[in-house]
Amino acid sequence: MRPILIKLGPIPIHGYGLMIAVGFLASIYVLRKLSARSKLDPEKIVDLAFWCLIIGFLGSRILFAITRFNDFASDPVSFLRIWEGGFVFFGGLLAVIPFVMWYFKKYKLPAWKTVDVLSIGVVLSHAFGRLGCFLAGCCHGKPTGSNWGVKFYSDLVEPTLHGINLHPTQLYESCALFLLFFGLLWIFKIKRFDGQVALTYFIIYPIIRSVIEVFRGDVIRGFIIEDVLSTSQFISIFVIIGAVIVLGKKIKKIHIKQ
Template sequence: MHPELFSIGDFTVHTYGFMIMIGATLGYFYMSITVKRDLGITSDKIQNLAILIILAAFVGGKVFFYFEDPGYYFGTPSNMFKGFRTGFVFYGSLLFAIPTVIWYFRKQKWPVWPMLDRIAITGCIIHMFGRMGCFFAGCCHGLPTESFLGVTYTDPASQAEPLNVALHPTQLYEVTWIAIVLVVLIMMKRHKRFDGQLFFVYIILYSIGRGVIEIFRGDVRRGFIIDGILSHSQLISLVVITVAVISMLILRKKKSAN
């Protein structure tokens, strides 16, 4: 596709980073507007929250990415800095960001579960644009396909492999699934039974979709627990779904008892 949006001299704007910036901006405005309206939280506090999320997501995404091939990265530490601006695992970002935001919510004495419900919708917005960035960059691509849905990458700067072969646009599959999850969350928002429900629904639905989409992924460097059968991300999806379902049932029971 178009991994580089444009260049001015030696300065290049990469489409992946540009899409992330759009998603983060929209997510920030959604969060700022809703928490100020509903909870009276000022925008400067949300700015601090946004910075923490970005840092946690960056570190978590990189850590999980390095563990996909620990021998390559930890055996030769200099490899960690190759393509440093790319190469992230969403689950790593998510699993690092969640405890970070919970800590910040408690520090600010904000209601944790209502805030996590808003984080769920914000996360969908940012993630959709992030996966669009992946589509343009060619990362997170699918297997070769003869389907009419196939997308062929020809730009040498693209991360897709192989070039000039139709591949499943797994990035767009995920964009579509996240958009569906976002619509579900928005529809549930006014009718949720307890605070925290949207957050757990987001986690569960996303993980289900991610586990299925992994079947069509072709970037083998993400690694497998069982070669060709169960990828790292699918295992994480199963664990996350299990923990989220149990946690949601416990939370719902506690809310019903009060």
């Protein structure tokens, strides 16, 4: 855990922000390559990715604020302290969807083909983002007796957990996301229909997230049912169901055509 990696004079370089920046730049590189391969305009895809980043950050922060309404109500300015962490990924995803639909319509982009490309970039930037969470100390796990437990002393960690080995759930998720990234790249190369990559992502990631949530120990992420069903797990259920239904319909259409 290293919230501030280095200081350039009086300017602190926060680990979380740096990882977000690295992830975004890496995803832009990948998006350009995949866009060209898909015969999409790389510039339009990069512009879309930039706005998705802004809107996604805002949406994920707003959903986090909703789950911790009392804290933000008593200190509204804390909403702006994004370098301290405090985001709900699904909030960003839900906020981005209507904008993406509008963007597709405006620029006449093929929806499923474009989403296939975007989903790979999202996974890569998200993987780096979780490394940023580890450096910041947010999104940590429950106490563990395992040898790989990590001690967190961040202000984002409950004082009662300081000095106790915790599951590094940020690293668990980051590793899973990097694996998913390479898996989606492989599917991209062999896909039989547009949307196959994106729908795979919308099925696999919620499963990954739901499993990780079991080991999470930070209460600030919010719960639908206290200590039983987190906000992210609740949203994951509907995302998986929706993706499975759409995927099933697409596969059925392919079989009918054959």
